[in-house]
Amino acid sequence: MKMKTPGLLALFLATCFTYTVEGQRHRIKSMQCDMKLLFTMNTQCTCCAAAFKMACPKGWIKTTQGLGERGCSYTVKLGGNTLSLPGCSHACKKEVEKKNCCQGFWGTECYECPSFSDKPCSGHGTCLDGITQNGTCICEVSMDFII
Structure with a gap:
């Protein structure tokens, strides 16, 4: 039985590790903007x-x-x-x-507001951000529904 080259295995592991680190970076976003x-x-x-x-x-x-x-x-x-x-x-x-969250982040741990395509509240509202808020999205009023 022939062994695979160690270079190919190392490349595979490096690719997996890089993906994991990048995934973690995007998943764990906490931004604190102390003043x-x-x-x-x-x-x-x-x-x-x-x-x-x-x-x-x-x-x-x-x-x-x-x-x-x-x-x-x-x-x-x-x-x-x-x-x-x-x-x-x-x-x-x-x-x-003074402890403070950056805009778009909320709570004592400064978690990221719910988003889609890097727009808080899917681009249709305002996030209750800040260290004392809860990250709830307040939807914008659409003029299409006003009679």
Whole structure:
């Protein structure tokens, strides 16, 4: 009995493996488009001489140096009088990543909306997409049925 060439067997296996990988790629489509949100705030206004000790809240990053920024005012009570004095504050920032699905994907795992020929809802509706939605198709109203 004659053995087949190993090259032919390797070619066959490579073709099957490539098909499987491509099939998996199309079957498992999950698209997450997280959004980065940037928040900014200023520390409490205080005497400029003491401003260098002002810290941003935990998790925030101070973006100003030294005395910070001038231009704010703070109040001091002296006896029965309240004085408004010029002061300094620091700018702080915090970047937060908000989980979000790309358009045409839904749910916490960002599954692909039902589609046909890469058109959500078979091209005849809108998919309830987004991380808090359920992927349901809302059909478009056809003018053919309106009397």
